[in-house]
Amino acid sequence: MPIQRVTFLAMACSCEILLDAPTHSQALQIAQAGIEEIKRIENTYSRYRSDSTLSRINATAGRDWIECDSETLSLLRFADHLYQQSGGVFDITSGVLRRAWNFAHARVPTKEQLGELLPLVGWGQVKIEGSRIHLPRSGMELDFGGIGKEYAADRAATVLQHIGVKHGYVNLGGDLRLMGPRPDGTSWKIGIQHPRDRGRLLATQEISTGALATSGDYERFIVIDGQRYCHLLNPRTGWPVNHWSTVSVCAPLAVLAGCLATIAM
Numbered sequence: 001m002p003i004q005r006v007t008f009l010a011m012a013c014s015c016e017i018l019l020d021a022p023t024h025s026q027a028l029q030i031a032q033a034g035i036e037e038i039k040r041i042e043n044t045y046s047r048y049r050s051d052s053t054l055s056r057i058n059a060t061a062g063r064d065w066i067e068c069d070s071e072t073l074s075l076l077r078f079a080d081h082l083y084q085q086s087g088g089v090f091d092i093t094s095g096v097l098r099r100a101w102n103f104a105h106a107r108v109p110t111k112e113q114l115g116e117l118l119p120l121v122g123w124g125q126v127k128i129e130g131s132r133i134h135l136p137r138s139g140m141e142l143d144f145g146g147i148g149k150e151y152a153a154d155r156a157a158t159v160l161q162h163i164g165v166k167h168g169y170v171n172l173g174g175d176l177r178l179m180g181p182r183p184d185g186t187s188w189k190i191g192i193q194h195p196r197d198r199g200r201l202l203a204t205q206e207i208s209t210g211a212l213a214t215s216g217d218y219e220r221f222i223v224i225d226g227q228r229y230c231h232l233l234n235p236r237t238g239w240p241v242n243h244w245s246t247v248s249v250c251a252p253l254a255v256l257a258g259c260l261a262t263i264a265m
Contacts (some may be wrong), residue, residue: 001183003168006031010038011149013173019160020167020183033163034156034170041152045075045144047095054142062138068131075147076128078255083123086263093135094235095143096120101240103220103231114238121235150213150258153177157254170254174214177254181208193218195245207250213257215265216246232265241265 001020004027008015017034021027045054053072060066068076082090096117100109120140127134135142144151153170157177160170166180169188181187187206194200195218205212217230217240229240247264251257 001167003183006035008035010035011042011152011172013149015173016171017156017160018168018171019165019179030160030163030165034160037156037159038152038172041148041155044071045148047141047143047145054144057133057135058141061135061140065129065132065134068133070131073128073131075144075151076133079144079147080123080128082259082263088123088236089234090146090259090263091121091123091235092142092144092146093123093126093140094121094233095145096139096141097233097235097238100238101229101231101233103222103229106222106224108224108229109238118238121238146262147255147259149173150175150177150211150254150256153211153254172254175211175254175258176207176213177211178207178209192246192248202246203248205248205250210250210252211254211257212248212250213254213261214246214248215258215261217241217244217265218246232262 001022003018004021004024006017006027017031019027019030021030043049044052046052047054049055057066079092100113100117120137125136149172153172153175154177156170157179161179167183169176169178176190187208190205190207190212191201192203192205192214194202195216217228220231222229232241234241244265247261249257249261251260
């Protein structure tokens with residue numbers, strides 16, 4: 001059976017689902033289940049929607065406790081595990097730093113601007129009791145930007161596998177979750193973009209199961225006086241990371257591969 005490609009936009013990026021189906025129209029029908037799951041997760045955890053679960057949590061910062069459903073609690077526990085295992089490098093409260101960093105303008109924030117925000121960063125301050133969560137400081141925020149897209153890829157792949165898809169993958173902006181090898185049993189060959197030349201590949205990775213995610217300093221960045229400042233920020237200092245140009249990770253789940261790539265950066 002041939003492989004069909006279904007393209008769409010979600011989570012502020014170009015996405016695709018490759019799957020085995022006789023025709024493209026049939027692939028569209030099958031892929032819709034995965035796309036709907038991706039849209040559900042985007043709507044639930046987007047910081048840009050005032051009615052999202054994440055926005056409701058953030059709106060209570062410094063005031064009230066708020067009840068969470070089981071899916072949200074599972075993601076929060078995963079974020080806590082990553083925070084502990086990374087020594088605080090992976091921190092879903094660090095999204096507030098974007099108030100100082102605007103990568104649409106070539107401008108570096110002042111130390112005073114960052115100094116006002118850093119007290120709001122720190123997952124260790126967040127309290128969870130049972131199914132309730134409390135952000136103790138007014139202005140604190142949770143941001144699932146580091147796990148949301150990859151979690152959506154995993155969920156979409158799982159939904160599609162449950163309805164019988166055995167070959168293909170879900171690709172959300174370069175973060176992939178495999179649903180199985182090619183129809184002939186061979187691995188997929190996935191190109192990894194060169195961080196300084198969009199027209200060139202840095203490497204090719206063969207993969208048939210699990211996931212592949214890449215994190216890099218070339219996705220969103222500004223250059224000032226020859227210095228590159230990327231969107232990946234160190235939650236301890238508030239400043240962009242500047243060691244690696246790109247890191248790719250293979251793991252059983254996209255959400256794990258993505259987080260490990262971010263931590264490595």
